[in-house]
Amino acid sequence: MSELDIHDLKVSIEGKQILNGVNLNVKQGEVHAIMGPNGTGKSTLAYTLMGHPSYTVNSGSATFKGQNLLDLAVDERSRLGLFLAFQYPVSIPGVTVANFLRTAVNARRKALNPEDKGIAIPEFRKLLMEKMSILKMDSSFAGRYLNEGFSGGEKKRAEVLQMAILQPEIAILDETDSGLDIDALRIVSEGVNLLRSQNIGVLLITHYQRMLNYIKPDVVHIMMGGAIVESGGADLALHLEEQGYDWVREKYENGTPSVN
Amino acid sequence: MTDNSVVITRSKSTQVEDQFALTPVFSDGLGQLNQYQQQAWEVFKTLPYPSDTQEAWRRTSIRALKLGKLQLAGSNTNSQIPAELTKPLTDDLHGGEILFNGSQVTIELDEKLARQGVVFTDLRHAQTEHPEILSKVLQASKTYSEDKFAALAAAFGSNGVLLYIPKNVTVEKPLHSLFWTAGEGSLHAFQVFVFLEENSSATYVHESASAESKQGQNLHAALMDVKVGPNSKLNFVELQSLSSRDWNFTHEKVSVDSDAEVDWIFGALGSHLTKNFSDLNLVGRGSTGKMSGFFFTNGDQHLDHDTQQNHLAPNTTSDLLFKGALLGESRSVWQGMIYVAENASKTDGYQANRNLVLSDKARADSIPGLEILTDDVRCTHGATVGKLDTDQVFYLESRGIPRKEAEKLIVEGFFDPIMQRIPFEGVRKRFQNAIEQKMREY
Ligand SMILES: Nc1ncnc2c1ncn2[C@@H]1O[C@H](COP(=O)(O)OP(=O)(O)OP(=O)(O)O)[C@@H](O)[C@H]1O
Ligand SMILES: [Mg+2]
Numbered sequence: 055m056s057e058l059d060i061h062d063l064k065v066s067i068e069g070k071q072i073l074n075g076v077n078l079n080v081k082q083g084e085v086h087a088i089m090g091p092n093g094t095g096k097s098t099l100a101y102t103l104m105g106h107p108s109y110t111v112n113s114g115s116a117t118f119k120g121q122n123l124l125d126l127a128v129d130e131r132s133r134l135g136l137f138l139a140f141q142y143p144v145s146i147p148g149v150t151v152a153n154f155l156r157t158a159v160n161a162r163r164k165a166l167n168p169e170d171k172g173i174a175i176p177e178f179r180k181l182l183m184e185k186m187s188i189l190k191m192d193s194s195f196a197g198r199y200l201n202e203g204f205s206g207g208e209k210k211r212a213e214v215l216q217m218a219i220l221q222p223e224i225a226i227l228d229e230t231d232s233g234l235d236i237d238a239l240r241i242v243s244e245g246v247n248l249l250r251s252q253n254i255g256v257l258l259i260t261h262y263q264r265m266l267n268y269i270k271p272d273v274v275h276i277m278m279g280g281a282i283v284e285s286g287g288a289d290l291a292l293h294l295e296e297q298g299y300d301w302v303r304e305k306y307e308n309g310t311p312s313v314n
Numbered sequence: 315m316t317d318n319s320v321v322i323t324r325s326k327s328t329q330v331e332d333q334f335a336l337t338p339v340f341s342d343g344l345g346q347l348n349q350y351q352q353q354a355w356e357v358f359k360t361l362p363y364p365s366d367t368q369e370a371w372r373r374t375s376i377r378a379l380k381l382g383k384l385q386l387a388g389s390n391t392n393s394q395i396p397a398e399l400t401k402p403l404t405d406d407l408h409g410g411e412i413l414f415n416g417s418q419v420t421i422e423l424d425e426k427l428a429r430q431g432v433v434f435t436d437l438r439h440a441q442t443e444h445p446e447i448l449s450k451v452l453q454a455s456k457t458y459s460e461d462k463f464a465a466l467a468a469a470f471g472s473n474g475v476l477l478y479i480p481k482n483v484t485v486e487k488p489l490h491s492l493f494w495t496a497g498e499g500s501l502h503a504f505q506v507f508v509f510l511e512e513n514s515s516a517t518y519v520h521e522s523a524s525a526e527s528k529q530g531q532n533l534h535a536a537l538m539d540v541k542v543g544p545n546s547k548l549n550f551v552e553l554q555s556l557s558s559r560d561w562n563f564t565h566e567k568v569s570v571d572s573d574a575e576v577d578w579i580f581g582a583l584g585s586h587l588t589k590n591f592s593d594l595n596l597v598g599r600g601s602t603g604k605m606s607g608f609f610f611t612n613g614d615q616h617l618d619h620d621t622q623q624n625h626l627a628p629n630t631t632s633d634l635l636f637k638g639a640l641l642g643e644s645r646s647v648w649q650g651m652i653y654v655a656e657n658a659s660k661t662d663g664y665q666a667n668r669n670l671v672l673s674d675k676a677r678a679d680s681i682p683g684l685e686i687l688t689d690d691v692r693c694t695h696g697a698t699v700g701k702l703d704t705d706q707v708f709y710l711e712s713r714g715i716p717r718k719e720a721e722k723l724i725v726e727g728f729f730d731p732i733m734q735r736i737p738f739e740g741v742r743k744r745f746q747n748a749i750e751q752k753m754r755e756y
Contacts (some may be wrong), residue, residue, distance in 0.1 A: 082423025104712050132714035144705045157723060158713040216713060
């Protein structure tokens with residue numbers, strides 16, 4: 055079984071430490087939500103796990119499927135089964151969604167078998183159209199340049215489309231709900247749930263309860279000052295929605311992490 | 315003690331160190347081609363070499379070119395043409411093909427086209443078989459007086475291409491010519507004349523390519539003079555894949571008459587150094603010109619494209635997009651000017667140059683320019699020089715695409731808008747292969 059295990063992870067960017075000892079364990083089939091005020095390091099955690107070159111790991115560990123994640127190249131992490139749906143996906147002018155995804159699928163096949171000739175175009179088209187229809191995306195998106203001129207919601211949908219095609223074992227969704235209209239939120243959540251039924255593990259970063267209504271979390275974590283300071287069941291998110299973060303701040307004296 | 319040694323500083327304007335010592339051979343002094351060459355030779359003798367004090371040559375130095383060492387290309391300089399270069403560039407077979415290989419020339423033209431009066435031949439044959447047409451194009455061409463290298467191309471260019479499309483003739487299948495050269499330390503000169511009469515159309519692909527040699531410098535001088543008659547349409551594709559020892563100087567002029575259209579595509583991958591002058595002259599009311607260029611340099615290549623979009627009549631439209639990527643210690647210069655004459659009202663001019671600099675040691679200069687002498691025009695331009703974006707690379711890698719492939723994908727994406735403007739699968743394929751090959755160096 056796939057498992058993402060993070061232990062006392064300390065990370066800085068531009069010499070400034072943002073993560074001050076994160077502990078987290080996500081198993082395949084589980085949904086963990088991470089909530090927390092702006093700027094507490096949620097995206098930093100996501101980027102670090104995926105291997106963005108701007109972040110420096112000072113200490114601690116992150117293992118995935120028993121392998122030291124931090125030793126792996128970005129593309130290797132992905133092919134091992136980790137996925138990050140970006141909070142702010144970049145656009146790649148000139149590269150169509152279809153071309154990009156076919157390249158990504160073929161990279162996986164080639165890693166398994168260097169002799170692989172790549173997925174047949176009709177087979178790929180079928181796969182792409184099927185996943186796009188689940189996410190209610192117009193087929194014209196296949197021919198559009200990746201994220202170029204996409205609306206906020208369209209970008210988020212495209213992230214989930216990529217996830218649906220690449221079939222990861224653990225997916226980090228960084229504010230995938232923000233920017234989605236009410237219908238889109240439901241469609242995208244259903245898309246995630248479909249993968250969940252195939253036993254995917256999810257680390258869902260969000261500010262709001264609304265996506266959690268569709269994707270029921272097993273655990274809700276509160277992140278503050280670069281550490282997980284509080285963990286609880288699904289009702290913790292509801293509690294936060296009502297009460298805000300003040301009580302957490304008071305409890306942990308401006309984000310000083312608790313010793314657990 | 316004072317130091318009395320004399321310091322000699324070399325004058326800045328001395329561009330060429332040693333002198334060019336060749337003289338053209340006028341084999342049949344009476345022919346009109348020789349007469350034209352002789353005129354060009356007289357002009358050549360009066361013109362100075364370009365100097366880096368001139369704006370057009372400020373960024374492209376020819377100091378290292380050893381003119382004195384050049385030999386006339388001998389007749390023994392023909393060599394095997396790589397099969398890739400003669401492959402058709404579209405699904406359609408060629409309507410005609412001319413291959414220049416040293417002193418050998420092979421000419422093919424669809425009989426049906428020949429019967430319609432289409433002329434697609436070399437200048438030598440044109441002189442005997444189509445003297446009136448040759449005379450018409452030669453007399454109209456004064457491009458050789460532009461500068462030293464233009465004159466050189468004409469004076470030594472004892473052969474070249476003549477393409478002539480008569481009135482009301484539409485040529486569907488593309489016509490292709492290849493100027494293939496080989497040799498060490500040789501001078502190659504070449505000329506292309508294209509003339510489309512009224513209400514005609516054609517697609518013409520010309521390529522200059524050469525074999526890699528072990529030593530020496532080759533000088534390539536070419537001159538192209540193209541006229542698109544009223545209400546006619548020309549697709550003109552030029553590819554340049556010269557060897558890394560070639561110094562390449564080209565002067566090109568396309569003149570477009572009333573309601574006529576040119577779609578002009580440049581692809582440059584080769585040569586050690588290139589200085590290319592390309593002028594689009596929109597001389598007739600309602601004429602349109604599109605110029606699309608792509609280049610990819612590596613090693614110590616230096617490519618300089620100097621473009622001119624001249625709006626010389628009302629209601630004219632021009633649209634230029636040049637895109638280049640650079641590796642190694644290579645350099646590129648794009649210098650473009652949109653000129654709108656006083657009488658050219660209701661003109662729409664556009665130019666953009668985008669560069670992707672893939673190495674810290676490479677450099678791209680991008681110099682757009684506008685000179686507008688009338689109101690009621692719309693002219694816009696843009697120029698950018700950028701690097702490979704690390705966030706884009708990361709994004710692709712995060713989907714399992716290995717670094718090298720991610721970078722290649724982004725570079726291909728960068729060129730995609732220009733590829734979209736090229737209606738030839740074969741040309742796109744060639745360029746894609748070149749990207750693949752050059753990106754191995756990244
Ligand atoms: N390049 C950088 N240089 C300096 N500080 C940075 C840099 N990038 C991020 N940070 C800082 O790191 C902190 C954590 O940012 P992060 O994006 O992880 O927050 P977040 O919890 O995801 O916030 P949000 O809820 O707003 O998305 C912020 O204070 C941010 O300003
Ligand atoms: Mg964030």
